[in-house]
Amino acid sequence: MLVGKLITFEGIDGAGKSTQIQLLEAEFNKLGILYKTFREPGGTDLSEKIREILLDKDNLELYSNAESLLFAAARAQLTVEQIKPAIAKGECVICDRFTDSTIAYQGHGRGLNIKNLEIINNIATEGLTPDITFILDIDPGKASERMRAESPDRMEAAGIDFFQKIRQGYHQIMEQFPYRCIVINAEQSQENISKEINQIIMKRFKEELTCS
Numbered sequence: 005m006l007v008g009k010l011i012t013f014e015g016i017d018g019a020g021k022s023t024q025i026q027l028l029e030a031e032f033n034k035l036g037i038l039y040k041t042f043r044e045p046g047g048t049d050l051s052e053k054i055r056e057i058l059l060d061k062d063n064l065e066l067y068s069n070a071e072s073l074l075f076a077a078a079r080a081q082l083t084v085e086q087i088k089p090a091i092a093k094g095e096c097v098i099c100d101r102f103t104d105s106t107i108a109y110q111g112h113g114r115g116l117n118i119k120n121l122e123i124i125n126n127i128a129t130e131g132l133t134p135d136i137t138f139i140l141d142i143d144p145g146k147a148s149e150r151m152r153a154e155s156p157d158r159m160e161a162a163g164i165d166f167f168q169k170i171r172q173g174y175h176q177i178m179e180q181f182p183y184r185c186i187v188i189n190a191e192q193s194q195e196n197i198s199k200e201i202n203q204i205i206m207k208r209f210k211e212e213l214t215c216s
């Protein structure tokens with residue numbers, strides 16, 4: 005049985021994380037794996053309030069350092085209040101975004117110092133790192149076509165160049181952590197992506213999944 009793993013999903017806006025998370029949940033339900041799913045920023049009352057500030061398109065004066073610290077505050081609360089207790093109970097945790105989002109968006113996207121962001125991330129998570137991270141990789145032009153948001157939030161309004169930098173940032177993260185991070189071509193059909201993700205999880209955690 006698969007217990008106590010932290011599985012994170014990353015990628016630019018419109019990469020299709022939510023659909024893939026739903027498909028993984030369906031697979032876990034089928035296999036009887038206990039799990040909890042959270043989205044970042046969010047997942048606790050306080051973190052959801054911070055989310056409203058972060059995504060409010062009227063908050064255009066939000067400085068990048070303040071933005072980073074707000075993401076970190078939301079993550080700190082989520083980690084202690086929800087993620088760590090769930091893992092301690094043996095549940096798997098699926099997280100829609102985690103620390104890599106801060107490195108990709110605030111580091112590579114906004115150009116903030118990555119070493120500093122790593123320290124902030126480390127404080128927020130008390131050193132907790134994902135067991136496996138799926139980076140859904142897609143061309144920003146295609147992702148924005150997919151979203152076609154009628155009313156883009158503050159982050160989505162940033163433009164294609166910003167998302168190009170974030171995409172490259174994710175590639176660098178993958179090079180830095182080749183065992184933890186798996187890049188998935190998110191331009192394939194949802195069904196193929198899901199199959200690939202399920203197979204990778206089966207392979208990576210084979211022993212735990214078969215010794216139940």
Ligand code: TYD
Nearest residue numbers: 016017018044045075101105106109159160
């Ligand atoms: P959301 O609507 O949840 O987007 P998505 O469905 O793509 O995850 O909004 C979250 C936004 O916040 C998204 O644009 C990514 C951004 N973000 C950061 O910039 N840094 C972070 O650390 C996190 C967690 C998210």
